[in-house]
Amino acid sequence: MSADICLILEGTYPFVRGGVSSWVHRIATCLEELTFHIVHISPRPGFYEKGRVYTPPKNVVGIDEVFLHDYAMNEGLETRDSGNKVDRFRDLLDDLRGGRVGSFAPFVQALQEGLPGVDAFDLLQTRDSWRVLVDAYRSEARHESFLNFFWTWRYTYLPVLNLLAAEVPEAGAYHAISTGYAGALAAAAKIRTGRPMLLTEHGIYAKERRIEINRAEWIADWESGEVVAERNAPFFRRFWRRHFGMLSRICYEHSDQILTLFGGNRSAQIADGAPPGRIDIVPNGVDLARFADAAKLHDERAADAPFTTAFVGRVTPIKDVLTYVYAMRVVVDRLPDARGRILGPCEEDPDYANEVRSLVTSLGLSDNVTIEGSVDVVAESPHVDVLVLTSVSEGQPLIILEGGAVGIPIVSTRVGSCDELLNGRTVEDKRIGVGGLLTAIASPGETASAILRLHDDPEMRRRLGKALQRRVHSFHDERDMIRAYRLLYERYLSASAVA
Numbered sequence: 001m002s003a004d005i006c007l008i009l010e011g012t013y014p015f016v017r018g019g020v021s022s023w024v025h026r027i028a029t030c031l032e033e034l035t036f037h038i039v040h041i042s043p044r045p046g047f048y049e050k051g052r053v054y055t056p057p058k059n060v061v062g063i064d065e066v067f068l069h070d071y072a073m074n075e076g077l078e079t080r081d082s083g084n085k086v087d088r089f090r091d092l093l094d095d096l097r098g099g100r101v102g103s104f105a106p107f108v109q110a111l112q113e114g115l116p117g118v119d120a121f122d123l124l125q126t127r128d129s130w131r132v133l134v135d136a137y138r139s140e141a142r143h144e145s146f147l148n149f150f151w152t153w154r155y156t157y158l159p160v161l162n163l164l165a166a167e168v169p170e171a172g173a174y175h176a177i178s179t180g181y182a183g184a185l186a187a188a189a190k191i192r193t194g195r196p197m198l199l200t201e202h203g204i205y206a207k208e209r210r211i212e213i214n215r216a217e218w219i220a221d222w223e224s225g226e227v228v229a230e231r232n233a234p235f236f237r238r239f240w241r242r243h244f245g246m247l248s249r250i251c252y253e254h255s256d257q258i259l260t261l262f263g264g265n266r267s268a269q270i271a272d273g274a275p276p277g278r279i280d281i282v283p284n285g286v287d288l289a290r291f292a293d294a295a296k297l298h299d300e301r302a303a304d305a306p307f308t309t310a311f312v313g314r315v316t317p318i319k320d321v322l323t324y325v326y327a328m329r330v331v332v333d334r335l336p337d338a339r340g341r342i343l344g345p346c347e348e349d350p351d352y353a354n355e356v357r358s359l360v361t362s363l364g365l366s367d368n369v370t371i372e373g374s375v376d377v378v379a380e381s382p383h384v385d386v387l388v389l390t391s392v393s394e395g396q397p398l399i400i401l402e403g404g405a406v407g408i409p410i411v412s413t414r415v416g417s418c419d420e421l422l423n424g425r426t427v428e429d430k431r432i433g434v435g436g437l438l439t440a441i442a443s444p445g446e447t448a449s450a451i452l453r454l455h456d457d458p459e460m461r462r463r464l465g466k467a468l469q470r471r472v473h474s475f476h477d478e479r480d481m482i483r484a485y486r487l488l489y490e491r492y493l494s495a496s497a498v499a
Helices: 019-030 083-096 105-113 120-124 127-140 146-165 180-193 205-215 234-254 263-271 288-299 321-334 350-362 377-383 398-406 418-423 427-431 444-456 458-475 478-498
Strands: 003-010 036-042 060-067 171-176 197-201 218-220 227-230 257-260 279-281 308-312 339-343 369-373 386-389 410-413 436-439
Touching (some): 003 180, 060 146, 105 180, 127 146, 146 180, 146 234, 171 180, 180 197, 180 205, 180 234, 197 234, 257 263, 257 478, 288 398, 321 339, 321 444, 339 377, 350 369, 386 398, 398 410, 398 418, 398 458, 410 444, 418 436, 444 458
Parallel strands (some): 036 060, 171 197, 197 257, 308 339, 386 410
């Protein structure tokens, strides 16, 4: 069945909870007059052990998965004649390595045709393909470890092959909710079908991958978990950053319309190669009616209730939950009865979640800090005095808007749109007042000081919460966001029908 819109996603809805997933669910649910088909890009089969954590609305007519790391490799090399296929693959890799900046011709051709008849064996386990790899090593990494180069090569380009082999369902328009692999697959859909392609970026994909790459020191095999390549050499960091940067540029180049959440994101997109004339800003919004009762309960919160802070979000390195735990150690030293709650899914990065649990224990915070997993944010928000974000990268955090809808003040790192959400963007917006306190990235001391400042001044806490509530009601009503996307879809579906 052909859908109106094919949403192409990576590592999110309907398998992972979080701000982007909530956004996707609300778009599909509220635009009930349209049909959606979801294509989700996953690392490998069975990666999301719990399966779907959202029940999509009835107008989602299909859900397909594309697996980046799903392939069978034979032992050793063979002499199968793959000459022309390997030559095409060499040209394709020149594109991804920036050899034809601004052209992308071989990669675009591969997106269009899907490299028919080509498999991982042809391109990574024949003698012809081995010569391509060795030539690349000699030309750009001869002073680096060949073993590291081999594994970096394999883990970079096998997912590209799976992406090129993936089929996309028929739809009136294709909408990627990030660049990267999702954006490249959406570009392939546009090239193959001639239908429009839209892109919405919440966080800047290439920037977030750069942050992760700078923090990472290894590549682990998907099956065994064994470390197969060290990534501490500057060359390999550059290799991965370049790869994701090129995927983003390909996505930007083929998008008919690029949507983002605030001006800072727009500037970052332009710096990464997005055409300025195609970018529009549509801020996030929340369903204000959904939080109305919670706001009343929060207003009635007992003055003698235990002082409670909460981190709400995915327990992943980019959210830097460790900084929140360290900050709570400082807070509890001053306020022995203070509570800290970590509310959000832990499944995306189990190793990191275990690191957070271990830190809570080692700092002696087990009686004060709880790790509770996914919760009903509406139900829990009346019991929170201060929401804390410690992320190293954000777009426009949904939790700030949800906290604001309830009237909860925020302590947040100065990332993404957090400054304008808390302090205002326009002159009119700034008149509303300050809605929270900003801190430096990875600063437990600043985070703790801001939390304690709000504890010590209940009137400030109330004033900041009310200012943020007014800002959310004035500028972040979900109905405005839904209306903008309804008009956008109508425009491009009409153009698609005419074409």
